[in-house]
Amino acid sequence: MRTPDLAWQKRGEKERLLLEATLGGWLVAPIEHVGSTAVPNLCAKPILDLQAAVTNLDCAGDIAAALAHAGWHYVPPELDARAWRRFFVKVAQGRRVAHLHVMLLMR
DSSP states (O other): OOOOOTTHHHHHHHHHHHHHHHHTTTOSSOOEEESGGGSTTOOOOSOEEEEEEESOGGGHHHHHHHHGGGTEEEEOHHHHOOTTEEEEEEEETTEEEEEEEEEEOOO
């Protein structure tokens, strides 16, 4: 059984800041660290989940190009099968380390 990892909060904040610095032009709200690793003292899967709000999902290709150098991979919508988001996976040392869920800002 997994035990809570107290470093998840710091890792999430670091990744959030890096993403905001790279994606600032597309974002309409701060990126949020979400999912099990965002909950203090919770046993979590070893993958950060971050959520970014944009006004139009058509920016996904440009976001993919901006993130590619940092180990992020774009999962095409036809493979993700979720029309309401664009999904990115960060890989380091052959393993998933983070997910980015790019979503429309709902007002």
